[in-house]
Amino acid sequence: MSHPHPARDCILCGRCLDVCPVFLASGKEELSPKAKHQLMAALRSNPQLLEALPARLLADKCVSCGRCEKACPQGLSVPAALGALRAEHAGWPQWLWQRWINGGNILWPAMATLGRMAPRLPAPAAARPLMEKLAAMHDTPPQPWFRMAAPAAGTQPPLRPVMLFSGCTARRIRPRWSSKATALLELAGIRPQPETAFTCCGATLEHAGLPDAARQARHANITAWHNADRPLLVTFCATCAHGLHGYARHDELWHETPPDSATLWTQSVVPLSVFLQKFPVQVLDTAPEWFRYHQPCHAPAQHDPDAALLYAMAAQTPAAAAHGRRIRPAGMTTRQCCGMGGVMQLAAPSLCGMVNAACWQALDSLCPAQDNACPPPVVTGCSGCTLQLSGTAPEHVAVHHWLDVLTV
Numbered sequence: 001m002s003h004p005h006p007a008r009d010c011i012l013c014g015r016c017l018d019v020c021p022v023f024l025a026s027g028k029e030e031l032s033p034k035a036k037h038q039l040m041a042a043l044r045s046n047p048q049l050l051e052a053l054p055a056r057l058l059a060d061k062c063v064s065c066g067r068c069e070k071a072c073p074q075g076l077s078v079p080a081a082l083g084a085l086r087a088e089h090a091g092w093p094q095w096l097w098q099r100w101i102n103g104g105n106i107l108w109p110a111m112a113t114l115g116r117m118a119p120r121l122p123a124p125a126a127a128r129p130l131m132e133k134l135a136a137m138h139d140t141p142p143q144p145w146f147r148m149a150a151p152a153a154g155t156q157p158p159l160r161p162v163m164l165f166s167g168c169t170a171r172r173i174r175p176r177w178s179s180k181a182t183a184l185l186e187l188a189g190i191r192p193q194p195e196t197a198f199t200c201c202g203a204t205l206e207h208a209g210l211p212d213a214a215r216q217a218r219h220a221n222i223t224a225w226h227n228a229d230r231p232l233l234v235t236f237c238a239t240c241a242h243g244l245h246g247y248a249r250h251d252e253l254w255h256e257t258p259p260d261s262a263t264l265w266t267q268s269v270v271p272l273s274v275f276l277q278k279f280p281v282q283v284l285d286t287a288p289e290w291f292r293y294h295q296p297c298h299a300p301a302q303h304d305p306d307a308a309l310l311y312a313m314a315a316q317t318p319a320a321a322a323h324g325r326r327i328r329p330a331g332m333t334t335r336q337c338c339g340m341g342g343v344m345q346l347a348a349p350s351l352c353g354m355v356n357a358a359c360w361q362a363l364d365s366l367c368p369a370q371d372n373a374c375p376p377p378v379v380t381g382c383s384g385c386t387l388q389l390s391g392t393a394p395e396h397v398a399v400h401h402w403l404d405v406l407t408v
């Protein structure tokens with residue numbers, strides 16, 4: 001039995017305790033990244049311990065948010081270590097997750113159709129959370145808040161070809177996100193090539209303990225990119241962008257590609273919001289007075305381009321709105337995970353629920369005091385966060401991907 005041996009050891013500094021949503025929501029130190037690394041080290045030196053320990057219980061209690069890795073001075077990654085452990089001890093959650101991701105072209109639209117009926121279906125109280133998540137998969141386009149116009153003359157489109165990497169959610173149940181992204185790029189004279197044979201970015205498969213499926217997905221994406229003449233890859237999901245940026249770390253992917261490929265790939269992944277920062281906007285009558293921003297775990301903590309775009313649009317509003325209407329950010333979450341959790345949704349749903357509840361508590365704390373009766377909508381920049389928060393939102397609270405609040 002083998003476990004990935006980290007290049008460095010945990011030095012027990014405890015920094016990861018401040019950021020791990022599972023530890024913060026549960027208060028259980030045995031679920032912290034520090035405890036997981038200690039246990040991994042014990043397993044490496046004494047493999048038979050695994051037989052006496054509930055390894056799967058340990059492995060399943062991580063939402064793969066990656067916050068511990070960013071905080072760790074040793075660069076230790078719990079998701080990578082647990083992905084390997086899950087691979088060795090695969091069970092029904094892995095089996096189901098692989099079918100959920102790889103069979104999504106049929107399964108997801110079917111679930112979205114079922115979601116349309118979910119609010120009207122009789123269900124016992126215990127099944128209501130599942131029905132609410134199903135309902136969130138159904139596509140109900142909201143009214144946009146901002147109209148975006150073409151940028152000032154002189155803005156140069158990129159010299160390289162451009163292609164969207166829409167991600168699994170948009171391809172399967174939110175194709176209008178891809179259409180909106182295309183329309184926004186076309187405002188700047190950028191004509192994205194039709195999206196080719198991309199598949200899942202692979203990150204969720206890797207963390208679920210499905211390394212072969214993850215490798216196949218990454219390989220298929222790189223092949224499609226090469227076949228399309230190595231275009232810029234424009235994304236509108238923070239988690240997809242994070243997953244694609246991670247490809248350069250996988251040496252085995254680049255053996256048969258030209259020498260500059262890994263570097264060029266990393267440079268090619270560009271968030272759509274980066275393109276849109278300087279586009280002028282007009283606020284529409286449908287805009288609320290306030291909105292809240294949920295920062296996805298996989299967005300850059302310091303320079304989140306989606307947050308920058310939303311805040312910049314809100315700042316433009318008073319001058320741009322002829323009727324003087326304002327829209328204001330009520331604040332943003334920066335430390336909370338929505339609790340989506342990938343395969344942990346299947347293996348430890350109650351823990352996902354605790355993480356999600358802590359996230360809503362933080363979002364509730366952002367409500368302007370005078371607006372308690374009408375909590376502002378929530379905007380985010382990750383497909384998974386959008387679905388997870390939509391499916392768990394309190395009544396009358398809308399959750400949108402930021403593309404939903406824009407029109408051309």
Ligand code: SF4
Nearest residue numbers: 020062063065066068
């Ligand atoms: S990836 Fe997230 S949930 Fe998992 S151990 Fe690290 S901080 Fe905790």
Ligand code: SF4
Nearest residue numbers: 010011013014016072
């Ligand atoms: S931050 Fe890294 S080194 Fe520090 S306790 Fe956590 S896992 Fe160990």
